[in-house]
Amino acid sequence: MKKRLEIRFLELSDYLVWKEAYENQSSPRNDWDHSHRKSDTSKIAFKKYLKNNNEQRKIDRAYYYGIFEKKTGALVGFIMAVDVVRSITQSAILGYTLFNNYWGKGYMQEAIIAFYSIAFKDLGLHRLQAGIEPHNKRSLKVAKALGFRREGLSKKIIFLRGDWQDLVQFAITCEDVGIKWKGEAKKNY
Ligand SMILES: CC(C)(COP(=O)(O)OP(=O)(O)OC[C@H]1O[C@@H](n2cnc3c(N)ncnc32)[C@H](O)[C@@H]1OP(=O)(O)O)[C@@H](O)C(=O)NCCC(=O)NCCS
Numbered sequence: 001m002k003k004r005l006e007i008r009f010l011e012l013s014d015y016l017v018w019k020e021a022y023e024n025q026s027s028p029r030n031d032w033d034h035s036h037r038k039s040d041t042s043k044i045a046f047k048k049y050l051k052n053n054n055e056q057r058k059i060d061r062a063y064y065y066g067i068f069e070k071k072t073g074a075l076v077g078f079i080m081a082v083d084v085v086r087s088i089t090q091s092a093i094l095g096y097t098l099f100n101n102y103w104g105k106g107y108m109q110e111a112i113i114a115f116y117s118i119a120f121k122d123l124g125l126h127r128l129q130a131g132i133e134p135h136n137k138r139s140l141k142v143a144k145a146l147g148f149r150r151e152g153l154s155k156k157i158i159f160l161r162g163d164w165q166d167l168v169q170f171a172i173t174c175e176d177v178g179i180k181w182k183g184e185a186k187k188n189y
Helices: 012-024 043-060 108-122 137-145
Strands: 005-008 063-069 075-085 091-098 127-132 149-160 163-173
Touching: 005 108, 012 063, 012 075, 043 063, 043 108, 063 108, 075 108, 091 108, 108 137, 127 137, 127 149
Parallel strands: 091 127
Antiparallel strands: 005 063, 063 075, 075 091, 127 163, 149 163
16 A cells, blocks of 8 residues: 655654644544644744653653655654663553544554554564553554554553543554564664
């Protein structure tokens, strides 16, 4: 299938597409539709966002990527590996979100498939975990469609919307997607 998306770090020159992405989305479609909740889309706020991303990357803690639509150059969402654990674990939590005007196109499934190479080859990770709230049907559908392994339910593990919420835990390893782990984790990718 022809690839519709590009996944890369955001740069200062992306300021206008970043701002437009927030401005063009529709009103929230469900409880997990966070991306619209950024009130400050000034250049100063964008610079702070980039600075934080760079700092997290430097200490090998989290890697945030933009998902761009190739044909328009629009920023359609974000995908990230956060809470990176090295040593004998080599895992991270997978996070993802699409601006809601890009839902229903299969973009997140395509982005995650492209992200396997980034996570398992470039970042040297062995395992990605995704915790999804039991009622987040769209996200559950993505994890199931991609064959993520359901590993259980973590009760009251995350504080969101003023209360402790459960997460259905999913995971995928490099072997699951046919990538051999090379054990060459790069700290400052
Ligand atoms: C989770 C989230 C990324 C899922 O978005 P999505 O658009 O439903 O997921 P995908 O991009 O994989 O698209 C799948 C949908 O596109 C449709 N589709 C259209 N063309 C497609 C294609 N070429 N390939 C696959 N699916 C396609 C599918 O039928 C499906 O639609 P349906 O759910 O109505 O049946 C989105 O709801 C979101 O950003 N939510 C807010 C943040 C969030 O919840 N993050 C996850 C926290 S755990």
